[in-house]
Amino acid sequence: MSSDLLIRPATPSDAAAIWRIIGPTICAAETYALPSDFSEADALAYWLGTDRETFIAEVEGQVLGTYYIRPNQSGGGSHVCNCGYMTAADAVGKGVARAMCAHSLHHAREAGFRAMQFNFVVSTNERAVRLWQSLGFEIVGQVPGAFRHPVHGYVDALVMHRAL
Numbered sequence: 001m002s003s004d005l006l007i008r009p010a011t012p013s014d015a016a017a018i019w020r021i022i023g024p025t026i027c028a029a030e031t032y033a034l035p036s037d038f039s040e041a042d043a044l045a046y047w048l049g050t051d052r053e054t055f056i057a058e059v060e061g062q063v064l065g066t067y068y069i070r071p072n073q074s075g076g077g078s079h080v081c082n083c084g085y086m087t088a089a090d091a092v093g094k095g096v097a098r099a100m101c102a103h104s105l106h107h108a109r110e111a112g113f114r115a116m117q118f119n120f121v122v123s124t125n126e127r128a129v130r131l132w133q134s135l136g137f138e139i140v141g142q143v144p145g146a147f148r149h150p151v152h153g154y155v156d157a158l159v160m161h162r163a164l
Contacts, residue, residue, distance in 0.1 A: 010054040017063035064091035
């Protein structure tokens with residue numbers, strides 16, 4: 001990815017650009033356990049929720065990806081964070097997700113988190129699984145048949161973890 005990729009906190013004015021990324025991903029129903037018929041308002045309320053920080057990745061004002069970070073649990077589990085990442089279709093394979101994950105790892109450390117955990121990585125999302133593993137995440141659990149994929153039927157969900 002170009003060195004001019006900027007990752008910054010999302011603002012309310014980014015909502016339309018974020019929707020252009022998350023809308024098609026949610027509708028495809030292949031990688032996120034979210035309702036495929038989520039309205040724009042509901043999807044944005046989820047992605048930009050008050051329980052998380054949301055970021056965008058952009059080059060020269062063009063939003064290429066977005067991610068959020070939040071505590072994975074409350075109370076005694078709040079030292080482990082959780083993230084969700086989505087990349088624009090025309091930016092897939094260009095290093096945007098890798099850059100967002102690297103940014104999130106740094107941000108998580110700075111925020112005092114001790115680990116990052118992905119609770120539900122769809123096993124057929126092989127590109128993401130390889131990427132997370134290349135960034136030091138390990139598969140620490142597998143939930144058989146936990147995700148109903150629109151093409152592959154019931155597939156496993158992976159729990160991935162990395163200490164910070």
